[in-house]
Amino acid sequence: xxxxxxxxxxxxxxxxxYQGHINPMLQLGTFLHSKGFSISIVHTHFNSPNPSNxxxxxxxxxxxxxxxxxxxxGNAVAIMFTINANCKASFKQCLTDRVTEQEPQNKxxxxxxxxxxxxxxxxxxxxxxxxxxxxxxxxxNFIARxxxxxxHSKGCTPFPDSMSLNLVPELHPLRFxxxxxxxxxxxxxxxxxxxxxxxVRTSSAIIWNTLDCLExxxxxxxxxxxxxPIFSIGPLHKIxxxxxxxxLLEEDTSCIAWLDKQSHNSVIYVSLGSLAFISEKELFEMAxxxxxxxxxxxxxxxPGSVCDSDGIELxxxxxxxxxxxxxxxxxxxxxxxxxxxxxxxxxxxxxxxxSTLESMSEGVPMLCRPCSxxxxxxxxxxxxxxKIGLQLENELERGEVExxxxxxxxxxxxxxxxxxxxxxxxxxxxxxxxxxxxxxxxKLVELIRSF
Numbered sequence: 438x439x440x441x442x443x444x445x446x447x448x449x450x451x452x453x454x455y456q457g458h459i460n461p462m463l464q465l466g467t468f469l470h471s472k473g474f475s476i477s478i479v480h481t482h483f484n485s486p487n488p489s490n491x492x493x494x495x496x497x498x499x500x501x502x503x504x505x506x507x508x509x510x511g512n513a514v515a516i517m518f519t520i521n522a523n524c525k526a527s528f529k530q531c532l533t534d535r536v537t538e539q540e541p542q543n544k545x546x547x548x549x550x551x552x553x554x555x556x557x558x559x560x561x562x563x564x565x566x567x568x569x570x571x572x573x574x575x576x577x578n579f580i581a582r583x584x585x586x587x588x589h590s591k592g593c594t595p596f597p598d599s600m601s602l603n604l605v606p607e608l609h610p611l612r613f614x615x616x617x618x619x620x621x622x623x624x625x626x627x628x629x630x631x632x633x634x635x636x637v638r639t640s641s642a643i644i645w646n647t648l649d650c651l652e653x654x655x656x657x658x659x660x661x662x663x664x665x666p667i668f669s670i671g672p673l674h675k676i677x678x679x680x681x682x683x684x685l686l687e688e689d690t691s692c693i694a695w696l697d698k699q700s701h702n703s704v705i706y707v708s709l710g711s712l713a714f715i716s717e718k719e720l721f722e723m724a725x726x727x728x729x730x731x732x733x734x735x736x737x738x739x740p741g742s743v744c745d746s747d748g749i750e751l752x753x754x755x756x757x758x759x760x761x762x763x764x765x766x767x768x769x770x771x772x773x774x775x776x777x778x779x780x781x782x783x784x785x786x787x788x789x790x791x792s793t794l795e796s797m798s799e800g801v802p803m804l805c806r807p808c809s810x811x812x813x814x815x816x817x818x819x820x821x822x823x824k825i826g827l828q829l830e831n832e833l834e835r836g837e838v839e840x841x842x843x844x845x846x847x848x849x850x851x852x853x854x855x856x857x858x859x860x861x862x863x864x865x866x867x868x869x870x871x872x873x874x875x876x877x878x879x880k881l882v883e884l885i886r887s888f
Contacts, residue, residue, distance in 0.1 A: 453551035454484035456711035467677035514622035576655035649873035702782030708737035713808035726838020800862035802854035
C-alpha cells in the first residue's frame with residue numbers, strides 16, 4: 438500500500454497499560470503513521486511507554502489514581518477497574534484541551550482505544566469524535582469469554598472437577614478447563630471486566646489482531662454477532678516491522694551473540710511472558726528438565742516471576758556447572774529477534790496471544806504452559822487446532838519436562854509440528870502480501886479517512 442500524506446487527520450490511540458496490549462497499539466500506530474496520519478498516544482502513568490522509542494508520536498500522560506498498594510498487588514483486574522473509574526475525567530480534559538488548540542488541518546479524526554480502556558468510548562461520544570475498538574486477543578478467546586459469561590449467568594460456574602476435561606458444547610476442541618478464567622481476581626470481577634470490554638457501545642468498527650487463515654470460523658461467528666465492520670489486520674507486529682521496541686522491561690541483547698554460536702533449529706527458547714509466574718518448585722523442575730534434555734536453551738527468568746524474587750538466585754545448586762555453555766539465561770530478551778533467529782527450533786511459552794502470533798509468524802513450534810485467561814484458549818488451539826505444539830498440562834515434573842522438550846525438538850512428532858508451523862508461516866506471509874490482512878488494512882485506512 439502506497440504512503441499518501443494526509444493533512445488534517447490526527448488519531449488518538451489509548452492503549453491498555455500492559456505489555457500484551459501496549460505493543461499491538463503502538464504497532465498499529467506505527468502503521469497508521471506510515472499512511473500519513475498524525476498519531477497521539479494518551480496513556481496512564483502506570484506502565485507508561487517510553488516516548489523516546491517513538492519520536493514520530495506525540496505522548497500525553499494522564500493521571501490514573503492508582504496507589505502503590507494497588508500496583509504492587511499485581512491484580513490486573515482490580516487495576517483496570519480503578520483506571521476506568523479514574524481516567525474518564527482526565528481523558529476528557531486532555532481531549533478537550535487538544536480540540537481547543539487544534540488547527541483545522543490537524544484535527545482529531547478518530548479515537549482508537551483498547552477494549553479494556555472503555556472509559557474512552559463515553560468521552561469520545563461526549564465530544565462527538567468517531568471511535569474504533571481494538572481487541573488485542575484472539576477471536577476464539579472472545580467467543581470463549583462470551584460463553585463463560587453466559588454459563589455464569591445460568592449458575593453453571595464454578596465448574597466441578599468432573600467437568601474440567603469435558604468439551605464445551607459448540608466450542609470444540611475447548612474443554613471447560615480451557616475457558617479463560619483469570620487467576621488475578623474473583624470470577625465475578627473478571628466476568629464484569631470482560632462484559633465491559635465486550636460492549637461495542639457506539640464504536641464504528643472493531644480492529645482485531647488476528648488473521649482469517651488462523652480464525653476464519655471464529656471471525657465469521659463474531660461478525661454475525663456484530664452490527665459494525667470488523668477488520669482482522671494481524672499480526673500487527675508484522676505490519677509495523679520498522680517499529681522501535683515498546684518493551685516495558687529492558688531487553689538483554691547479549692543472548693543474540695550466544696544464539697549465533699548454536700546449531701540450526703537446536704535451541705529451545707523459554708519465556709513465560711510479562712505477567713505469568715511460577716513457584717520455586719516449578720523453577721527447580723524446569724531447570725532439571727532442561728538440563729536432562731541435553732538441548733541448548735535460552736531461558737528468560739523475569740525478576741518477580743518466581744516467588745517475588747529475581748528468580749535466578751533460586752536455581753538449584755550445581756545448575757551452572759551442569760549446563761555450561763549449553764544454556765543462556767537472561768532477565769528479558771528481544772523476543773521477535775530471538776524467534777526469527779535460525780538457531781531457535783522451539784518456543785516454551787505461556788501462550789499469550791502476542792507470543793503465539795510471533796512464534797507462528799516465524800514458523801517456530803511451541804511447548805505450551807498457560808498460566809491464566811486467554812493463554813489457556815491459545816494453548817489448546819496451538820496443540821489441537823493448528824497442531825504446531827504440545828501442551829504441558831500436569832504438575833511440572835523434570836521427567837515430563839525432559840520428555841516434552843525432546844519430543845518437540847528432536848522426535849518425529851516435533852518434526853511434523855515444525856513442518857506445519859512453517860506452512861502456517863507461509864500462509865501468514867501470503868495474508869500480509871495481498872491476502873486478507875492486506876485488504877482489511879486498506880479498508881481500515883479508507884474508513885478512517887472517511888470520518
